[in-house]
Amino acid sequence: MAAAASIFASVPRAPPVAVFKLTADFREDADSRKVNLGVGAYRTDEGQPWVLPVVRKVEQLIAGDGKLNHEYLPILGLPEFRANASRIALGDDSPAIKENRVGSVQSLGGTGALRIGAEFLRRWYNGTNNTATPVYVSSPTWENHNSVFLDAGFKDIRTYHYWDAAKRGLDLQGLLDDMEKAPEFSIFILHACAHNPTGTDPTPDQWKQIAAVMKRRFLFPFFDSAYQGFASGSLDKDAWAVRYFVSEGFELFCAQSFSKNFGLYNERVGNLTVVGKDADNVQRVLSQMEKIVRTTWSNPPSQGARIVATTLTSPQLFAEWKDNVKTMADRVLLMRSELRSRLESLGTPGTWNHITDQIGMFSFTGLNPKQVEYMIKEKHIYLMASGRINMCGLTTKNLDYVAKSIHEAVTKIQ
Amino acid sequence: MALLQSCRFLAAPRLAAAARASSWWSHVEMGPPDPILGVTEAYKRDTNSKKMNLGVGAYRDDNGKPYVLSCVRKAEAMIASKKMDKEYLPIGGLADFTRASAELALGENSEAFKSGRYVTVQGISGTGSLRIGANFLQRFFKSSRDVYLPKPSWGNHTPIFRDAGLQLQAYRYYDPKTCSLDFAGAMDDISKIPEKSIILLHACAHNPTGVDPRQEQWKEMAAMVKKRNLLVYFDMAYQGFASGDINRDAWAVRHFIEQGINIVLSQSYAKNMGLYGERAGAFTVICSDAEEAKRVESQLKILIRPMYSNPPLNGARIASIILNTPELRKEWLVEVKGMADRIIGMRTQLVSNLKKEGSSHNWQHITDQIGMFCFTGLKPEQVERLIKEFSIYMTKDGRISMAGVTSGNVGYLAHAIHQVTK
Numbered sequence: 004m005a006a007a008a009s010i011f012a013s014v015p016r017a018p019p020v021a022v023f024k025l026t027a028d029f030r031e032d033a034d035s036r037k038v039n040l041g042v043g044a045y046r047t048d049e050g051q052p053w054v055l056p057v058v059r060k061v062e063q064l065i066a067g068d069g070k071l072n073h074e075y076l077p078i079l080g081l082p083e084f085r086a087n088a089s090r091i092a093l094g095d096d097s098p099a100i101k102e103n104r105v106g107s108v109q110s111l112g113g114t115g116a117l118r119i120g121a122e123f124l125r126r127w128y129n130g131t132n133n134t135a136t137p138v139y140v141s142s143p144t145w146e147n148h149n150s151v152f153l154d155a156g157f158k159d160i161r162t163y164h165y166w167d168a169a170k171r172g173l174d175l176q177g178l179l180d181d182m183e184k185a186p187e188f189s190i191f192i193l194h195a196c197a198h199n200p201t202g203t204d205p206t207p208d209q210w211k212q213i214a215a216v217m218k219r220r221f222l223f224p225f226f227d228s229a230y231q232g233f234a235s236g237s238l239d240k241d242a243w244a245v246r247y248f249v250s251e252g253f254e255l256f257c258a259q260s261f262s263k264n265f266g267l268y269n270e271r272v273g274n275l276t277v278v279g280k281d282a283d284n285v286q287r288v289l290s291q292m293e294k295i296v297r298t299t300w301s302n303p304p305s306q307g308a309r310i311v312a313t314t315l316t317s318p319q320l321f322a323e324w325k326d327n328v329k330t331m332a333d334r335v336l337l338m339r340s341e342l343r344s345r346l347e348s349l350g351t352p353g354t355w356n357h358i359t360d361q362i363g364m365f366s367f368t369g370l371n372p373k374q375v376e377y378m379i380k381e382k383h384i385y386l387m388a389s390g391r392i393n394m395c396g397l398t399t400k401n402l403d404y405v406a407k408s409i410h411e412a413v414t415k416i417q
Numbered sequence: 418m419a420l421l422q423s424c425r426f427l428a429a430p431r432l433a434a435a436a437r438a439s440s441w442w443s444h445v446e447m448g449p450p451d452p453i454l455g456v457t458e459a460y461k462r463d464t465n466s467k468k469m470n471l472g473v474g475a476y477r478d479d480n481g482k483p484y485v486l487s488c489v490r491k492a493e494a495m496i497a498s499k500k501m502d503k504e505y506l507p508i509g510g511l512a513d514f515t516r517a518s519a520e521l522a523l524g525e526n527s528e529a530f531k532s533g534r535y536v537t538v539q540g541i542s543g544t545g546s547l548r549i550g551a552n553f554l555q556r557f558f559k560s561s562r563d564v565y566l567p568k569p570s571w572g573n574h575t576p577i578f579r580d581a582g583l584q585l586q587a588y589r590y591y592d593p594k595t596c597s598l599d600f601a602g603a604m605d606d607i608s609k610i611p612e613k614s615i616i617l618l619h620a621c622a623h624n625p626t627g628v629d630p631r632q633e634q635w636k637e638m639a640a641m642v643k644k645r646n647l648l649v650y651f652d653m654a655y656q657g658f659a660s661g662d663i664n665r666d667a668w669a670v671r672h673f674i675e676q677g678i679n680i681v682l683s684q685s686y687a688k689n690m691g692l693y694g695e696r697a698g699a700f701t702v703i704c705s706d707a708e709e710a711k712r713v714e715s716q717l718k719i720l721i722r723p724m725y726s727n728p729p730l731n732g733a734r735i736a737s738i739i740l741n742t743p744e745l746r747k748e749w750l751v752e753v754k755g756m757a758d759r760i761i762g763m764r765t766q767l768v769s770n771l772k773k774e775g776s777s778h779n780w781q782h783i784t785d786q787i788g789m790f791c792f793t794g795l796k797p798e799q800v801e802r803l804i805k806e807f808s809i810y811m812t813k814d815g816r817i818s819m820a821g822v823t824s825g826n827v828g829y830l831a832h833a834i835h836q837v838t839k
Contacts, residue, residue: 009679009705010613010648014557017715020508020722044504052502059500066497072483073732074475075693111541111725118724127445150723154552223441254441268505269730280440290448297573298580301544304729305694 021146022387029385037383038405040396043199043364044268045233045331048398053331055266057323061313071309076302078293080109080274084308087315088274092228092242092257099249099278106277106285108292109303113229113260114147116275120225120256121155122295123288128223129188134158137189139181141165143389145199148192148227163191166201171357171369173203175212182216188223195228195257196241197363200391204234204362210244214251224248229260234363236332238325254279261311263364264328270307335364338397345406351413366392374412382408452572456810465808469826471817472810474789475693476658476756479823484756486691488748492738506727508718510539510699514733517740518699522653522667522684529674533707536714538721539728542698543654543685544573549700550650550681551581552720553713558648560613567591567603567617569814571624571652574617588616591626596782596794598628604641612646620653620682621666622788625816629659629787635669639676649678654685659788661757663750679703686736688789689753695732760789763822770831778838791817799837807833 019027025041047053065071079085085107090100099105110116121138129136134156140148142162149160163185164177182191193213198204205213217224226245232238245257261272275292279285296302314320343358358366370378370390378384384405386392397405456472478484509515515537523530540546551564564578567590575585588610589602610616618638623629630638642649651670657663673680679702686697700717704710721727739745764784771780783791795803795815803809809830811817822830 009709010558010560011702011704011709011713014709014712014716016712017719019715020718023507042505052504054500054503058503062497066493072485073489073692073694074483075687111729112727114722114726115724128441131444147723147726150719154720154723262505267503269503269727271725271727271729279442284440284442284445287445287447288442291445294448294576295580297544298577299545299548299724300541300696301573302694302696304541304696304731306731307729 025385025387028379032383032385034383036404038385038396038401040384040386040392040405043263043393044395045263045266045364046395046398048334050396050398050401053266055324055327057314057320057327058266058310060323061310061320064313065306065309073305076109076305076308078296078302079107079289080303081305081308081312083316084312085109085274087312088259088261089276091238091315092231092245092259092274092276093249093278094239094242094246097246097249103282104279104285106279106289106292108275108277108289108296109308110258110273110275111271111300111303112262112273113227113258114151114273115271115300115303116258116260116273117148117151117227118155119292119295119299120258120275121152121157122299123292124190124223124225124256125156126295127288127291128190137161137186139163139185139189139191141192141194141198143200144192144194145227161185165198166203166367168369171354171367172360173205173209175205175209179212179216182213182220182222185220185222187221190223190225191217193224193226193244195226195231195245197230197234197365199229199363200365200387200389201367202361202363202365203357203367205244207243207247210247214248214253218251218253224253224255226255226257228257230263230363231259232264232325232328233332236329236336238328249278261307265311265314265324267307267310270310271304272307272311335394338394338402339366341399341402342394342397342406345402346409349406349410351406351410353413364393364395366394368392368409370409370412374416377412377416378408382411384408452812456812459804460810463808463810467826467829468808468810469821469830470810471821472812473818473821476688476691476789476820477823479759479825481821481823481825484691486749486752488739488745488752489691489735491745491748492735492742495738496734503730506539506730506733508538508721508727509714510728511730511733511737513741514697514737515539515699517737518684519701521663521740522656522670522682522701523674524664524667524671527671527674529703534704534710535701536704536710536717537699537701538714538717539733540683540698540700541725541728542687542693542696542732543652543683544577544698545696545728546683546685546698546700547574547577547652548581549717549720549724550683551578551583553702553717554615554648554650554681555582556720557716558615561611561615561648563611563614564650565607565610565614565616567619567623569625570617570619574652583615586610586614590623591628591792593794596628596792597785598630598634600630600634604637607638607641607645607647610645610647614647615650616642616647617650617652618669620651620656620670622655622659622790624654624788625790625814626792627786627788627790628792630669632668632672635672639673639678642673643676643678649673649680651680651682653682655688655788656684657689657750657753658757661754661761663753674703679705686732690736690739690749692732692735695735696729697732697736760819763819763824763827764791766824766827767822767831770828771835774831774835776835776839789818789820791819793817793834795834795838802837803833807836809833
């Protein structure tokens with residue numbers, strides 16, 4: 004039975020996704036000193052994954068509830084989840100919620116929310132099926148942003164200035180200039196807080212300037228909110244930018260992830276919040292998003308949404324959750340200050356205040372690719388080629404080793 | 418109107434200001450209402466105590482209630498006791514699940530399975546698996562943009578393939594005159610499909626008709642498909658649920674592969690494990706060899722990552738534990754047979770009740786058809802009467818979900834059908 008040449012004979016081998024390759028290499032490394040500062044998941048001071056205590060508690064409640072079954076959720080998701088997830092982003096007293104002009108789509112993680120939003124925008128924004136609308140992502144940004152919008156059909160993905168490598172901070176002027184020059188109606192992907200990968204966020208004052216330009220130039224704000232609560236420890240503080248834009252009258256999308264702040268990574272819990280001018284517009288938008296969802300995953304998975312909804316609708320569980328979130332945020336803040344102080348004590352060349360100025364899970368250390376290679380090959384410390392480290396990979400036990408290794412890398416390699 | 422709309426999006430600041438003062442979404446049309454949802458909505462509003470919802474595409478027990486399988490409950494208890502973490506799955510999903518899924522579909526003795534010349538990735542139930550496959554074919558199957566669906570097919574097939582960027586064609590399948598397979602018509606149409614097109618086949622329990630080819634007919638279809646050099650896409654959403662026998666329900670899939678046809682396949686565990694809302698499914702590509710499978714896998718991951726990054730764990734883990742734990746697997750096989758048997762029993766009872774009512778029509782197709790759905794052959798006017806006079810809800814095409822039939826209401830259903838057809 005001779006097989007004809009396969010139709011897939013010419014399918015090329017795709018390169019592995021960098022961040023997962025890093026973890027794979029880390030796993031294979033036999034060196035006892037090894038440290039994984041790559042993939043973005045929270046770790047305890049023992050270097051272990053952490054299932055939030057409130058999540059364990061709620062899972063027991065769900066498991067014990069004989070009335071629950073595994074029936075399909077509605078296409079747009081679990082109603083209690085959707086409403087409360089959007090409420091978390093926009094605030095209890097959000098004018099948009101009061102005016103009934105908020106819609107929500109339960110999605111598979113933040114990625115799924117971004118994709119549904121992108122698919123909708125490609126079909127219905129700035130005309131119909133206008134694949135030419137420019138989409139702007141920050142330079143740098145989470146690498147998957149590009150792919151999400153490309154696969155949704157957009158042809159013109161551009162970058163806006165964001166990270167200033169020289170001063171290791173926000174290039175506000177570059178950012179504002181790009182917004183001034185961007186064609187009207189361009190879509191801008193904004194990180195709501197804890198910018199990935201730089202950890203550098205605009206200040207409230209800088210956000211106000213950004214919003215002013217975007218309003219004047221008719222630019223569409225698409226927020227990516229993957230770290231609400233996780234960044235500063237405060238849900239409200241981390242949602243300030245999104246809420247400010249809403250108060251300024253913007254129509255916007257906000258892709259929310261509950262992977263990090265609930266530690267529900269593999270349950271794929273996300274929500275696309277839609278803020279429109281009025282209820283009628285939002286209803287029509289949701290009806291079209293329903294069609295998009297139907298051909299992508301039909302209806303979303305129920306387990307994770309149930310956990311979040313149960314938590315958010317119980318005052319006691321909600322308080323416990325906020326406490327768990329603060330635990331994670333505080334540990335990250337501690338690791339930041341500990342790393343910085345060690346580098347400064349060692350007299351490591353350069354300035355290191357950016358380690359504590361930056362916020363959230365990630366830090367752009369400023370290490371260059373050669374220095375990163377040294378860290379990986381010689382010191383068995385795994386980080387992204389961009390110099391991005393996951394602060395959660397640091398523990399009281401490995402801080403000294405990591406600090407010393409960074410010191411070596413910076414002094415030995417240029 | 419079109420001109421006005423296009424004007425709104427040109428760069429003229431004044432016009433733009435006017436556009437901005439209203440909404441970005443003023444031109445967004447309201448999406449059409451879902452026809453099946455409409456049936457359920459109307460059913461809910463009905464106050465008749467005898468009402469029946471025969472639109473529902475989910476299994477119900479003989480009391481009309483959702484059924485959580487015992488093996489599922491046991492698997493869940495096992496999971497709860499282990500207190501596992503919630504770390505991201507790999508993009509391709511839970512390895513124990515995907516391997517067991519491939520084995521379930523292909524059979525443990527399958528050469529394709531044993532040689533490793535396949536790749537299986539976890540998908541978001543049947544829909545998500547179909548979509549991954551559709552996107553993959555759009556990107557890498559350059560010989561054709563055409564997907565041939567049976568007439569009729571599941572309503573969501575068309576928009577899935579369309580959104581993936583492919584075009585839809587059809588081949589004859591259902592014969593409304595006999596309420597069974599138009600085999601001659603199907604073979605005729607398939608013989609004319611341009612080479613290297615994509616043909617979609619329902620592995621078992623065809624949705625919406627319940628009409629499946631017999632094994633002899635599958636053999637002829639396989640030979641024709643091979644002759645035409647078509648890419649075969651199997652949709653298997655009811656393995657075990659159709660006949661009660663997982664091997665029998667996968668016979669067509671396995672036969673095609675044995676004939677040297679390298680199929681692609683989507684599987685769902687929504688019905689056969691009752692895992693509907695947990696979204697457990699898988700997409701498989703049978704390849705020339707393991708090396709090709711690795712290349713294909715790498716490209717599937719590139720497609721999945723910008724869609725939802727990686728799949729949800731819960732449903733896949735339940736399914737994996739069931740498939741990989743001998744006692745639970747045995748229990749599952751008994752339970753899935755139980756569901757299939759109840760459906761088959763309802764078919765039999767419906768036909769015998771129709772006879773008892775004195776119906777002179779030939780209702781054999783009800784017991785010839787298989788799976789959750791039944792194409793009754795009722796005309797729209799008759800369906801209308803069933804809804805209005807008897808509060809029995811189904812879609813206009815005369816399709817009923819046998820899952821909505823119980824020993825308690827089958828007599829009423831037969832009576833009503835007889836009234837509108839005599």
